[in-house]
Structures are given as C-alpha cells and as structure tokens.
Amino acid sequence: MALLDQDHAFELAEAIVAASSADETEVSIECIEDRFVRFGHEGPTQSADRDHYDLSVRVRFHGPGGYREARSTSGTIDHASAVAALGRAQLLAKIATPRPEALPLGGPVDVEGTSPSRPTQDHTFKEKAEWIGAALAAAEKERLFASGLARTTVMSRSLVNSAGRQVHGATSRAEFALTCSDGGSDGESRGGAAASSSIACFVDQVEVERVIEDAVRSAVLSREPRPIDPGAFTVLLEPAAVSALLSMATEAGFGARSFSEGSSFMAGRLGEKLFPENVSLVDDPLHPALRGWRFDGEGAARGRTEMISAGELRAPVTDSRWAQKLGLPNTGHGVPQPSAYGPSAEHLVMEAGSSSRDELLAAVGDGLLVRQLHYVNIVEPQTLSLTGMTRGGTFRIRGGQVAEPVQNLRFTQSLVESLRQVVAVGDRSQRSGSLMGGEVVAPAIVLRDFAFTSRA
Amino acid sequence: MADTMQNQGSTPSTAEGKGITAGSSRAGSSIEDLAQVAVDLAMQRGADYADARIVRLARETLTVHNGAVADAEAPDEFGVGLRVLKDGAFGFAAAPTTYGGLGDVLPGLARRALALARDLAPLRRRPIQMSGEATARGEYATPVVENPFLVPLEEKVDLLLRADRGMSGRREIVSRLASIGIQREEQWQVTSEGGATHQVLMRAGGRIEAIASAGGVVERRSYPNALEGDFRGGGFEVIRSSQLDVHAERVRDEAIALCHADVCPGGKRTLILGGSQLALQIHESVGHPTELDRILGEERDLAGGSFAGLGDLGGLQYGSKHVSFVADSTAKGGLDTRGWDDDGVASRRFEVVREGRFVGVMGGRASSGRAGISESGSVSRAEGWYSPPIDRITNLSLVPGSGSLEDLIASSEDGTIFADTVKTWSIDQERRNFQFTCEVAWEIRGGRRSRLLRLPTYQGNSVAFWNSCDAVAGPQEWRLYGVVNCGKGNPMQIAEMSHGAAPARFRGVQMLDMSGGTSV
Numbered sequence: 024m025a026l027l028d029q030d031h032a033f034e035l036a037e038a039i040v041a042a043s044s045a046d047e048t049e050v051s052i053e054c055i056e057d058r059f060v061r062f063g064h065e066g067p068t069q070s071a072d073r074d075h076y077d078l079s080v081r082v083r084f085h086g087p088g089g090y091r092e093a094r095s096t097s098g099t100i101d102h103a104s105a106v107a108a109l110g111r112a113q114l115l116a117k118i119a120t121p122r123p124e125a126l127p128l129g130g131p132v133d134v135e136g137t138s139p140s141r142p143t144q145d146h147t148f149k150e151k152a153e154w155i156g157a158a159l160a161a162a163e164k165e166r167l168f169a170s171g172l173a174r175t176t177v178m179s180r181s182l183v184n185s186a187g188r189q190v191h192g193a194t195s196r197a198e199f200a201l202t203c204s205d206g207g208s209d210g211e212s213r214g215g216a217a218a219s220s221s222i223a224c225f226v227d228q229v230e231v232e233r234v235i236e237d238a239v240r241s242a243v244l245s246r247e248p249r250p251i252d253p254g255a256f257t258v259l260l261e262p263a264a265v266s267a268l269l270s271m272a273t274e275a276g277f278g279a280r281s282f283s284e285g286s287s288f289m290a291g292r293l294g295e296k297l298f299p300e301n302v303s304l305v306d307d308p309l310h311p312a313l314r315g316w317r318f319d320g321e322g323a324a325r326g327r328t329e330m331i332s333a334g335e336l337r338a339p340v341t342d343s344r345w346a347q348k349l350g351l352p353n354t355g356h357g358v359p360q361p362s363a364y365g366p367s368a369e370h371l372v373m374e375a376g377s378s379s380r381d382e383l384l385a386a387v388g389d390g391l392l393v394r395q396l397h398y399v400n401i402v403e404p405q406t407l408s409l410t411g412m413t414r415g416g417t418f419r420i421r422g423g424q425v426a427e428p429v430q431n432l433r434f435t436q437s438l439v440e441s442l443r444q445v446v447a448v449g450d451r452s453q454r455s456g457s458l459m460g461g462e463v464v465a466p467a468i469v470l471r472d473f474a475f476t477s478r479a
Numbered sequence: 480m481a482d483t484m485q486n487q488g489s490t491p492s493t494a495e496g497k498g499i500t501a502g503s504s505r506a507g508s509s510i511e512d513l514a515q516v517a518v519d520l521a522m523q524r525g526a527d528y529a530d531a532r533i534v535r536l537a538r539e540t541l542t543v544h545n546g547a548v549a550d551a552e553a554p555d556e557f558g559v560g561l562r563v564l565k566d567g568a569f570g571f572a573a574a575p576t577t578y579g580g581l582g583d584v585l586p587g588l589a590r591r592a593l594a595l596a597r598d599l600a601p602l603r604r605r606p607i608q609m610s611g612e613a614t615a616r617g618e619y620a621t622p623v624v625e626n627p628f629l630v631p632l633e634e635k636v637d638l639l640l641r642a643d644r645g646m647s648g649r650r651e652i653v654s655r656l657a658s659i660g661i662q663r664e665e666q667w668q669v670t671s672e673g674g675a676t677h678q679v680l681m682r683a684g685g686r687i688e689a690i691a692s693a694g695g696v697v698e699r700r701s702y703p704n705a706l707e708g709d710f711r712g713g714g715f716e717v718i719r720s721s722q723l724d725v726h727a728e729r730v731r732d733e734a735i736a737l738c739h740a741d742v743c744p745g746g747k748r749t750l751i752l753g754g755s756q757l758a759l760q761i762h763e764s765v766g767h768p769t770e771l772d773r774i775l776g777e778e779r780d781l782a783g784g785s786f787a788g789l790g791d792l793g794g795l796q797y798g799s800k801h802v803s804f805v806a807d808s809t810a811k812g813g814l815d816t817r818g819w820d821d822d823g824v825a826s827r828r829f830e831v832v833r834e835g836r837f838v839g840v841m842g843g844r845a846s847s848g849r850a851g852i853s854e855s856g857s858v859s860r861a862e863g864w865y866s867p868p869i870d871r872i873t874n875l876s877l878v879p880g881s882g883s884l885e886d887l888i889a890s891s892e893d894g895t896i897f898a899d900t901v902k903t904w905s906i907d908q909e910r911r912n913f914q915f916t917c918e919v920a921w922e923i924r925g926g927r928r929s930r931l932l933r934l935p936t937y938q939g940n941s942v943a944f945w946n947s948c949d950a951v952a953g954p955q956e957w958r959l960y961g962v963v964n965c966g967k968g969n970p971m972q973i974a975e976m977s978h979g980a981a982p983a984r985f986r987g988v989q990m991l992d993m994s995g996g997t998s999v
Contacts, residue, residue: 061969063777065849066568066603069867069968072591073560073573093548098536098556098575111553118632120547148598156602170780172969200969202780218780284653284690286697363542363549363656397783398905402916402936402993405697410914412907414783433905433912433938435991458781460971476991477938479912 032181045082059174088121140195203242217241218415257390266455266463279345280365298334325355376448407438520589528564534864558864567606570596609844619818623714627661645727659685684710691734698737710961743935745992753899757980758960764941766872768910771842783908798945813874814975862972876979880951956981
C-alpha cells in the first residue's frame with residue numbers, strides 16, 4: 024500500500040461529496056506509512072512495518088437555527104466504507120444542535136502541494152539496523168545500557184469540500200533517539216544517563232553519529248551524580264528541555280479558545296511587551312526543520328503566525344470559528360470540526376538568538392545545565408505554572424564551565440515568569456519532542472531563578 | 480444516503496448493535512479462518528512463532544459544549560496485525576482492510592513481518608523467548624445490560640443537554656462540557672501454538688466539567704472523574720449509573736466557589752485522598768513501576784525505567800501494612816477485563832503488593848521469558864490492530880480496609896487536608912518522585928470538612944508515600960475508576976485499565992503552597 028496521490032485522493036473524496044445529501048460536506052483523508060524499531064541493550068524489542076488510513080466525513084445541514092453538523096470516520100478507504108461513514112455522520116448531524124453563528128464552509132484556497140521524501144519513504148529496516156548496531160556497539164564500549172528508537176514515517180493529507188475547497192499535501196519525518204545509562208532498572212539515579220535525538224524532515228538529515236556520540240559522551244560524564252539541594256538556579260536549558268516547556272503552551276497559552284475564556288496568559292494583554300527583546304515565538308509550518316502541514320483541519324491555509332515578537336504579545340492562533348468570534352484573522356490552526364477543542368499552535372518555533380555555547384555558559388556563570396525535562400504538565404494554566412523532572416544528564420555549571428553531574432530535581436515554575444527571565448538565547452536551533460507529545464524547534468536558552476522544588 | 484441506518488421513527492445510534500461476529504470475507508472464509516491463514520503463511524515462510532489479530536473497533540462520542548452538540552463522532556476501523564518471531568527477533572506488520580479484502584493483504588503482511596524480523600535478528604544479543612503458557616481457545620464478551628449502540632441518539636443527547644442545563648445559570652461559568660463515549664472492540668486472534676480466541680469488549684463512560692472565572696481566577700470542577708471521564712467495561716448502564724445531570728449543579732457551584740477559595744497551604748500535613756485521585760496515584764506510583772518491561776529497562780528511552788528491581792521482589796516494603804494491591808484482568812466492570820491478553824494468555828488475578836510487601840510484577844510473555852518468570856501476568860496488550868503488544872498495567876486495585884470516608888475524616892486531626900479529583904500530575908522517569916495537584920480540597924476542622932481550598936498540591940516519593948498510609952476506608956467506599964488514556968511505548972500506544980480504590984489517609988505529606996506559583 025502507498026500514500027494516496029493528489030488525484031486519487033480527490034477522486035475518492037469527490038465521490039463521497041457527490042453521494043452526500045447534506046447541504047455541505049467535507050471529506051478528509053489521511054494516509055500513513057510508518058516503520059520503526061525500538062531497542063534495548065539486548066537489541067530490538069518491538070518493531071513495525073505498518074500502514075494506517077483515516078477517512079473522515081463532515082456533514083452540515085442548514086436550517087432555521089443555523090447549521091447542524093457532525094463527523095464520522097473510517098479506518099479503510101474503500102467506497103463502501105466511506106459511504107457507511109457518510110451515513111453515520113448524517114445520522115449524527117440530525118441530533119446536533121443548530122449553530123446560528125457558524126459560517127458556511129470555506130471555498131477554494133491557494134495552498135501549495137507538498138510531496139513525501141522518497142528516500143525517507145524507501146528507508147529500509149536493514150538501514151535502521153545499521154543505526155542501531157552502531158549505537159549498541161558504542162554504548163557497550165563504555166559499559167552503558169542503550170535504548171532508543173529508529174523510525175521513518177511518511178504521511179499524506181487531502182481535504183475536499185462541497186464549497187470547492189481542494190487541498191493536498193504530504194510530509195516526511197525521520198527520527199533516531201538514543202538513551203544511554205548505567206545498568207539496572209533505575210540506572211539513571213544510581214548511575215549516569217543521557218539521551219540524545221535527531222528528528223528531521225528527511226532521512227538523510229538524521230544525525231546518527233552526532234546522536235550516538237552525544238548520548239554516550241554525556242552519559243559517561245553524568246556518572247556518579249551528586250545530590251543537590253533544590254532551590255532557584257540560573258539554568259542553561261538545552262533545546263530538548265526548552266521544547267518540553269514550550270509544548271505545554273501550544274493550546275493553553277497560544278490558542279484562541281483559551282484566550283477567549285481567560286485562561287491564557289495572553290488574555291487581555293495583546294500589545295504588551297511582557298518578555299525580553301530576545302524572546303520571539305512563532306508558529307511556522309514552513310520552517311525548514313518542520314516542513315509541516317500547510318492547511319488545517321478545515322483546509323484553511325496556514326502560514327507563519329507571530330504570537331510573541333521581540334517580547335511583545337501579538338496574537339493567539341485561531342481557526343474559522345474563533346477568528347469570527349474574536350474578530351481576528353483565521354490563522355489556519357483548527358482541528359477537524361466540529362470539535363469542542365480550540366485551535367493549537369502545532370508548529371511552534373522559538374527564534375534563535377546570537378549566543379554561542381561558550382557565551383551561554385558564561386551567561387550562566389554559576390548554575391545548572393539541564394539537557395532534558397520529563398513528564399512536564401500544567402499545574403495552573405493562567406501563568407502556565409508547570410512541573411516536571413530533569414532527566415538525561417543534569418550538571419552543575421561553575422565559573423561558566425560545565426562541572427560535576429548532579430542528581431535529578433523536580434521543578435515547579437511558571438513558564439510565563441521563566442520567559443521573562445531569559446538572559447541569553449543560543450544561536451542554533453533543534454527540533455525536539457517530549458513525552459507529552461508535540462515537537463518544537465528551539466535553541467538553548469539561559470534564564471534566571473528557575474525554581475527546583477524537590478529531589479528525585 | 481441519509482437514512483440508510485434509520486429505523487422506527489427515532490434517530491438510532493450510529494450502528495445497529497455493531498454486531499459482526501458472523502462476519503465473513505467475500506471469498507466465504509470466516510474471519511477466524513483468515514487469521515489462521517495469516518499465521519500459516521508466516522509459519523510456511525519460516526517463522527518460529529506467529530500470531531494474528533484481526534480487530535474491528537467502533538466508537539461513538541458525543542459532546543455538548545455550552546448548550547450545543549459540539550462534537551459528534553463515530554469512528555469505525557478494521558485491520559489486521561501479524562506478529563512473528565524469527566531467529567529470536569520479533570517482526571510485526573499491520574494494515575487496514577475490509578472483510579472482503581482481508582484475504583488479499585495477508586501474504587504481503589507475512590512477507591513484511593518475516594523480512595523485518597530477519598533484518599533485526601542479528602542485532603539480538605540474546606534471543607527473545609516467550610514464557611510457556613497454556614494454549615487458549617474460546618469466546619469472551621463483556622457482560623452488557625444495555626447495548627449502548629442501540630440507545631437512540633436523541634436519548635443520549637437529551638441526557639447530555641440535561642447535564643449541561645444543570646451547570647448553566649451562573650455568569651461565572653465560562654465553559655460547560657458534557658460528554659459520553661462508547662466503544663466496541665471485537666478481536667479474533669490465532670496463534671501458531673494452536674490458540675484461537677474471539678472476544679467482544681464493550682466500554683462506556685462520560686463526564687461533566689464546568690470552568691468558572693471570577694476575580695481573576697479560573698478553576699475547573701469535574702464529575703465523576705477528570706480528564707476523559709469515568710469509563711467502565713459494560714454497556715449504557717454504566718453511563719446511566721453516573722447520573723451526570725444529578726451532579727451538574729454541584730459541579731457548577733463548586734467550580735465557582737473554588738475561584739473564591741483560599742489556596743491550599745503548604746507544609747507537612749496529613750492528607751486524605753478520595754478514590755478518584757487515588758486511582759491515578761495508584762496508576763503512576765504502583766502500576767507503571769511494577770511493569771516488567773520497565774523494570775528490565777526496555778522502556779527507558781521515552782517513558783523511563785523503574786525504581787523497583789526484580790531483586791526487590793519479596794523484600795521491598797513498598798507500603799505500610801494497610802497497603803495491598805491486586806492485579807485482576809477478570810475484575811467485574813474493569814476496562815481491562817477480558818478473556819485473554821494479546822499474547823493469548825488467559826486473564827488472571829494476582830498480588831502485586833501484599834500488606835506492604837512487593838510480591839508481583841506485571842509482565843507479558845516476552846518480558847517474563849527474559850526475566851525467567853514461568854507464568855506471565857496476562858498483561859500484554861496492543862492498541863488496536865495497528866501496534867505490537869507491550870506490557871501494560873492491567874486493572875490494579877488497592878484492597879479496601881474498613882470504615883467510611885466520614886470515619887476517616889472524623890478521626891483526623893485539625894489541619895488535615897482532604898483532596899480529590901486530579902487536576903495535573905507528573906512523575907519522574909523511574910516513578911520515584913511525583914507531584915499531583917487536585918481540583919478540590921477541604922481542610923478538616925473538628926472532625927469535619929471546613930473551608931474549601933483550591934490548588935491542593937502534594938509531592939512525594941512513591942515508597943515513602945505508600946509507607947505513610949495509616950488507613951484505607953472499607954468496601955462500602957471502594958469502587959473502580961477508569962483510566963482511558965494511558966500512554967506508553969514509543970511510538971506511544973494508548974490503553975485502558977481500571978483502578979479500584981477507597982479513600983485513604985497518609986501522614987506527613989509534603990504539600991506545596993501554590994499561591995506564589997512555585998514556592999514550597
């Protein structure tokens with residue numbers, strides 16, 4: 024099986040739109056080819072060569088009170104399954120509440136089509152095995168336990184609606200992640216550990232050697248971590264740690280629904296220069312490290328959106344519904360509708376600064392280097408008060424130099440307050456993921472008064 | 480097209496019972512036969528072991544937001560996953576298909592799964608060996624009183640609108656949400672060891688949530704559980720029993736009251752946790768640390784490891800004498816209650832912690848084989864047809880003690896905090912250090928609940944915390960709470976399970992004062 028090309032996807036979707044008795048119909052099709060290998064120190068543990076389809080039908084009936092609408096999906100894309108999904112959606116729409124404020128479906132938009140990366144699509148398990156073999160050998164040489172993931176994924180999305188909108192695109196993603204630690208199930212706290220990863224749009228951009236060298240070297244350096252008392256520190260957060268923090272703000276901080284309901288820190292403060300000059304955050308699906316979707320769940324075009332520019336709060340991300348409600352432009356950040364969920368910044372980018380690594384360390388002077396944060400979650404949405412743990416190598420910084428490894432700490436800290444305390448921004452960005460999902464492109468940053476509240 | 484499923488004048492649900500147990504492919508073979516074909520193809524091509532799972536998953540979700548049906552979805556999927564073991568390495572291939580197309584995809588899946596295992600086998604330092612288990616054959620279905628797919632849609636929406644109306648009428652409420660979900664998972668599994676099982680698992684549940692904004696404070700209150708709500712194995716009777724509309728006004732009023740409440744004070748306190756909060760506490764600080772694949776270090780790359788080791792079995796004092804945990808995939812109403820796991824092992828009940836002592840782990844056949852454990856815990860599960868099985872927490876419950884919640888409160892000193900319903904949570908990669916914030920708390924004065932408190936936040940170490948437990952309420956307070964969104968693995972898979980709990984009391988717990996945002 025393969026991804027659907029644009030013509031095939033449009034043909035399938037148009038047939039369902041034509042078969043619909045609803046006043047308005049929208050059909051979206053997503054196809055995924057996914058290949059991955061997980062490994063532990065004894066070798067591969069799980070692997071999969073798998074395909075996934077999702078065909079989704081949204082119907083709308085217009086009446087005196089407005090639109091009644093609903094959605095249904097099918098995991099297979101044959102015509103009969105699609106028609107069955109259409110039937111379910113039409114049934115559901117009959118019991119939906121009319122929405123007088125709902126706008127008609129959007130018409131044609133100009134969205135440039137994108138294609139999957141053929142080398143990524145064709146990357147074999149033998150090639151993934153070579154990555155893993157090199158990682159296992161390097162870890163064993165240092166008597167470290169290795170675990171990680173090698174994965175390539177290609178996806179296509181297409182959307183057709185009865186108002187004439189037709190959009191199609193494809194993306195590629197490749198990842199190699201490695202965690203190295205001393206032995207035992209709790210190797211990290213008794214010994215050292217470090218994780219490193221490379222996530223790229225194309226398989227030939229995955230930095231396998233860099234990941235192995237970084238994870239192994241850092242794990243060796245992190246051996247025998249020393250206990251440290253919690254408290255407020257100036258910290259150098261590596262890009263993976265920055266990503267784990269910022270990914271909690273995609274909807275709760277930058278989404279128009281949170282903004283409207285008053286639970287976002289941006290509510291009522293647009294135009295305010297809340298952060299230092301070196302803090303700029305955008306949502307950018309066109310960023311070369313992301314090359315994401317150029318249209319949202321309703322097929323609306325999506326481009327670069329500035330949420331924070333040189334420290335100034337600019338605007339939340341919107342979809343058609345919330346843009347109308349708030350009188351703001353539709354930035355194209357909607358999830359498939361109808362939905363109780365609001366828009367979300369899925370392609371978050373923190374702009375890089377000008378500081379070299381040595382300059383970042385010098386800006387810290389005396390503090391902590393945090394490579395990674397784990398299980399970050401929101402304690403309080405208005406201030407984006409977050410909690411989570413350091414992991415994968417935490418070090419003291421003394422006199423602007425990386426010093427001894429320290430044991431993991433829990434932090435409880437407002438992200439909004441942290442961004443106000445940024446004193447330096449690194450000159451290199453990296454795409455990173457986190458346990459809670461989502462990926463962010465971010466540089467390393469230095470910030471003051473980061474509150475650690477307990478030991479591991 | 481609109482009325483292809485309509486009947487009897489009312490709007491029916493999105494399928495007529497979703498029953499497809501008699502389904503067969505266009506070629507006339509039964510689905511069981513085709514699962515056997517998949518396994519035979521793999522074995523003929525050289526597999527040492529193979530299992531095929533064919534899964535149909537149907538769901539229906541209805542959400543009312545601020546008085547309107549905001550989300551109405553009915554996903555339906557059907558696919559096949561084939562797992563092989565060759566030269567000590569697993570290979571897995573999966574594809575969506577239709578009944579008629581099932582036979583056509585199987586040869587390709589067998590070829591891909593075998594090729595994958597062969598490519599990876601040279602990397603195995605030690606071959607994967609699955610624990611030996613009895614061959615499973617049979618049928619299982621979740622006991623259901625009322626098929627939720629046959630309940631008319633209008634009745635479901637009416638139930639949600641009544642709950643929504645109960646939460647309305649106060650200007651402080653900025654968001655009202657009521658939702659229900661039903662799920663039917665039908666699975667045919669065949670193994671090369673002669674196993675052949677068919678099971679139909681039904682799950683249902685719902686929730687209400689009110690968000691209030693007043694005086695610059697935004698607070699949320701949920702019932703009967705936060706996050707996705709409270710789900711159980713069963714039919715529409717599960718949703719009816721929650722009585723969402725009955726609790727709506729209370730939820731609304733508590734959300735508003737929380738906006739005006741004091742922030743919970745910090746410091747060392749006695750803490751009573753309600754069952755809903757305890758369910759997630761159990762999940763995070765007992766469930767995940769006792770998963771065998773985590774203990775063996777195989778989840779370390781994303782989710783993490785465990786503070787517990789195999790060497791701790793029988794020796795580690797995980798909790799006080801009041802604390803016993805039982806894993807039970809046969810528990811009535813559990814979200815992970817079924818006939819067999821995805822390794823084809825019959826469901827079972829076993830102790831994980833006995834009167835405080837760590838005595839059991841939750842491992843599937845592969846991790847049990849690696850650890851030298853002769854019998855697995857029947858905990859190997861995959862998300863749908865699309866994913867290979869991994870070790871999973873099953874239904875894991877705190878054994879009840881005695882007395883009522885009010886007895887617990889009455890016997891607690893002034894300043895004790897009673898907190899319930901998770902708001903946020905976090906735990907480290909070895910499941911040692913955790914921090915939870917609940918939606919609501921009350922300070923205990925004179926043996927009774929007194930002032931309402933918001934942002935109750937407590938922090939601790941798993942073993943120390945469970946050892947500080949000095950009382951667990953009795954069976955009359957005990958019930959199962961569902962977790963429907965447990966993420967594990969990389970790529971992440973979602974699974975469901977239940978945790979039974981009665982309110983319990985813990986001494987000397989570190990509470991955080993969140994009034995300043997971060998200070999202890």
